Amino acid sequence: MSKTQRTSSARKRILETAEKLFYSEGIRGVGIDRVIAEAGVAKMTLYNHFSSKDELILEVLKYREEQFESWLKQAMERNQSKGMSPLQAFFAAIRSWFKKADYRGCSFINATAELADAHHAASQFCTEHKRKFREMLSDIIIKAEGPKAAAAAPAIHVLVEGAIVTSVCEGNAEAADIAEQAAIVLIAKAKRG
Amino acid sequence: MSKTQRTSSARKRILETAEKLFYSEGIRGVGIDRVIAEAGVAKMTLYNHFSSKDELILEVLKYREEQFESWLKQAMERNQSKGMSPLQAFFAAIRSWFKKADYRGCSFINATAELADAHHAASQFCTEHKRKFREMLSDIIIKAEGPKAAAAAPAIHVLVEGAIVTSVCEGNAEAADIAEQAAIVLIAKAKRG
DNA sequence: CTTTAAATATACAGACCAGTCTGTATATGT
């Protein structure tokens, strides 16, 4: 077991370090040497775990997806335990995300912009991630507001994506509230039919 | 005059080439050597016009802002001459933008993601650009739907930003229609008070 | 025709890039 433990600890240290650096300074702005130096790992250790930087990018995004999903779930549960509806809890979580000191937007949108290559495995993973995110959001809406509200889900997804990039470009979290208020209007309309 | 003409033609060729390359392959993915080779210009000519790549990036974004504004204006005028309202004309233009073969999203969002540095002059220009864009959109909404509709402008701006990134990540223009339909609902609500 | 300004081609410096290779240390399981 300790063999596995050591193995996974090096791999995990690389993933955590790369995720932090890629997110804060950009994928192309961070070289392999930076990653291994800050992870405290030999270069060959990195290349034994990941065949190339491109593969590391992909694995970092998979790791990020897990981390984000679990963070969001927990944040929403905390909010719902305070009496918020699932949708309120979602927007409160998003808002607190935007307000984090190191917030720099969505890793997947950023990766798509940076890689500038729709054929890159990481770009295709981002497309897939957005599909999953849209479905998760749709589930939240249905759970909070009933099946008739589902018609508003695609527009609310677009609102959330817009809030994410707007909060980065404008440097404040205001867009979270704008998106939430608009979502309420769209759901009311969807319920009305 | 011809001296000036040669000068400005070299500068313009550099800007046009860099804009095209930066947009399609990413700012960090394109080196100065690529730009000068494809612009058919000597390296020193580029560095006589722009003191550094960072300055070139900024000037390219300024150039892009002009080009985009003029393209959008003309596209909207064409659409309005077919009987569309300013808002319909706006969304029709956006939709045709998304459908362009070389569409890769918003240069300013992409630059913000790529540069990963809020203090970079180009990032700050992007913030300013988004402010201008939001105001332009607000003017369109007021012109098309009256002053009471202005309350819906911030949310519609967020919708448009979301449609821009969603259309890139998902690889289709569907988000334009989703955003337009939602905008109509939000405007109706704003008019109702 | 000469002066002057701009653009040219080419070479260079120095940093950084991804990725490979060699060799060593450590710790496990046999």
Place this chain on the structure above:
DNA sequence: ACATATACAGACTGGTCTGTATATTTAAAG
């Protein structure tokens, strides 16, 4: 004791990056 697996350190390759230096060509203006 030995084999195996993993991690470590660090040099190295071949290439790219931005930016500078220099010397030559072009062409317009006085």
